[in-house]
Amino acid sequence: MFFNESQLTEIRNAILQSHNISIVVHRSPDGDALGSSLGLKHVLMALFSKQVSIIVPDAFPSALDYLPGSESIVVFDSQQELTNEVLNATDLLFCLDFNHPGRVGDLEELLKQTAARCIGVMIDHHQQPEPFLTYIGSKTSASSTCEMVYQFCRSLGMQEVPNQEIAKCLYTGIMTDTGSFRFSATTPETHEIAASLLKADIRHWEIHEHLFNQNSLTKLQMWGYALTSKLVVLPEFRTAFISLSADELERFQYQEGDLEGLVNYALSVQGMKMGVLMSERKGKIRISFRSTGSFSVNDFSRAHFEGGGHENAAGGVFYGKLEDAISKLTAALPDFSDKLNA
Ligand SMILES: [Mn+2]
Numbered sequence: 219m220f221f222n223e224s225q226l227t228e229i230r231n232a233i234l235q236s237h238n239i240s241i242v243v244h245r246s247p248d249g250d251a252l253g254s255s256l257g258l259k260h261v262l263m264a265l266f267s268k269q270v271s272i273i274v275p276d277a278f279p280s281a282l283d284y285l286p287g288s289e290s291i292v293v294f295d296s297q298q299e300l301t302n303e304v305l306n307a308t309d310l311l312f313c314l315d316f317n318h319p320g321r322v323g324d325l326e327e328l329l330k331q332t333a334a335r336c337i338g339v340m341i342d343h344h345q346q347p348e349p350f351l352t353y354i355g356s357k358t359s360a361s362s363t364c365e366m367v368y369q370f371c372r373s374l375g376m377q378e379v380p381n382q383e384i385a386k387c388l389y390t391g392i393m394t395d396t397g398s399f400r401f402s403a404t405t406p407e408t409h410e411i412a413a414s415l416l417k418a419d420i421r422h423w424e425i426h427e428h429l430f431n432q433n434s435l436t437k438l439q440m441w442g443y444a445l446t447s448k449l450v451v452l453p454e455f456r457t458a459f460i461s462l463s464a465d466e467l468e469r470f471q472y473q474e475g476d477l478e479g480l481v482n483y484a485l486s487v488q489g490m491k492m493g494v495l496m497s498e499r500k501g502k503i504r505i506s507f508r509s510t511g512s513f514s515v516n517d518f519s520r521a522h523f524e525g526g527g528h529e530n531a532a533g534g535v536f537y538g539k540l541e542d543a544i545s546k547l548t549a550a551l552p553d554f555s556d557k558l559n560a
Contacts (some may be wrong), residue, residue, distance in 0.1 A: 219369060220341070220355040226373055231338045231355055233374075236310035239268055240332075244273035244316035245323040248478070249429065251315040252278055254341070254363040254392030256287045258312060260384045261371045271304045275325045280477025284428045285390060288381040290540035294325045297503040302328065311338040315363040315391075318526075323502060340365050343403075344527055345516045358528070359402040364391030368411050378414050385418035390425055397482075398426075402530065436483070440470035441480055451487055456558045458484040459494035466499065481506040491541050491558045496536070496543050503536040503543040513557055522550045 221229065232544050233239070241258060243251035251274070259270040272287075276295040282288060294301045305311075311332055315339060319326050319333070330350070332338075338351030343360040361364050368388050371380070380388075392412055396404045399412070416422060444460050451458045460480065470476075477497055485493025485508040492513060495506040500507070507515035508531055515532040519525035523534025523546075536543040 220357045221353065221370070221373075222364065225277065225353055229339055230374060232263065232310050232339075233266055233268065236268065236337075238304075238307045239270045239310045239312070240304055240308040241270060241272045241312040241314060242322060242325070242329060243272070243274055243314050244321040247274045247276075247278045247282075248315075249282060250362045250364055250391035250393030252282050252285055252288065252291075253387045253389075253394070254314045254367045255312075256285050256291075256461070257364060257384050257387035257391070258314065258341075258367050259287060260387065261367075261376055261380070264384070265371075265375055266383060271308075273301055273304060273325070275322045277474050279478065280427055280473075281432050281475060282390075284425075287387075301325070305329070305332045308332055309336050309550070311336055311351070313338065313340045313342070313351060314420075315342055315344075315366070317342040317354075319342045319348065319350050341370060345527065345529070346526065346539070359403060361401070361408045361464055362388065362392045362395035362466075364388040364395070365408055365411055367391075368415075379417040380415070382418050382420055385415040385420045386425065387487065389420060389422060393422075393425065394429065403528075434471075434473065434476075436471045437473070437476045440467070440472070440476065441483075443470065443478060445483060449484060449487075451490075451504040452548070452551065455555060456491040457489045457490055457494065457551060458487045458492075459496065459544075459547065460484050461496040461540055461544055462498065464498040467499070477506075481508050484508070485510065494520065494547060496540065496547070498540050503538070503540055505536060506536040507532045512560065513554075518550070518554060522546065 241255040243255050255272045262268045262270050272291045277461045292300055319330050322329050333350050339353045341355040343357055345358050347356040448460050481493050481495035493508045497504050507519055509515045514529045516526045516529055519532040519534040525534030526532050
């Protein structure tokens, strides 16, 4: 467990005494961020009858609309005044699925102010946590934040088989963050927790349908174009990358979430150690890294692209032109050549 007994007692007391609980997740919220925050919210409502607000820095993919409670999430980007109101009234803050205040984009200042003012609890599985909250629940070997939230809520008194709302949310994050139970962080415990969630009688195939069988035609055509025309393989560095400009995204009517998972295809090219996806969005270059084995994309992104995450999955950013981001990537590879070819 990532909190010791006395921390758990203190957190439980903080929950009991709180009036306004808020949960904040990282920008570009994914299945694990939304699943863990909504799952925790339903637990706090069910066990403690608490009011809980969830704040996300920017919009989430509509494929996640099926999550119970998603309609009441506050989106900072489009509801800044409401976000201010909610966070100013907050007396207990949970930060889920991120470990650094810089991961919430323009919400950073307000989040820091809130964290400085009230009790804060982090539950997260990314590398190198920043201790900006009162309680730091960090487990970098965990498959997902949802797995950690399940364990945390069990210690708060949640039943082994929770209600359907909770189960749907937590199952979603475990399934998405493990790539449907295939990534290396998937453990026997991950499957045991998933089994308990399935016992709540959720329809796991429906969750899968919601997430993976709702592709728009233009999204699939964009993926086809990316793989046919924009995939570059550098065998000497065992690296493959895809780059997409704002114009190209627009040509295929890009919607939030449309690039989710594309980077895995770059990595899936035979012999590759690292896959990279660069896309020009909102005036900057967003970068996703994936790797296999011991090559750390967390280290690579931290060194060159102001990002980080996990050993085998990380994000990054580049401020400038897409072609300059590509040049920076290819220039950075020789320094990592030994590790890429290890
Ligand atoms: Mn996660």
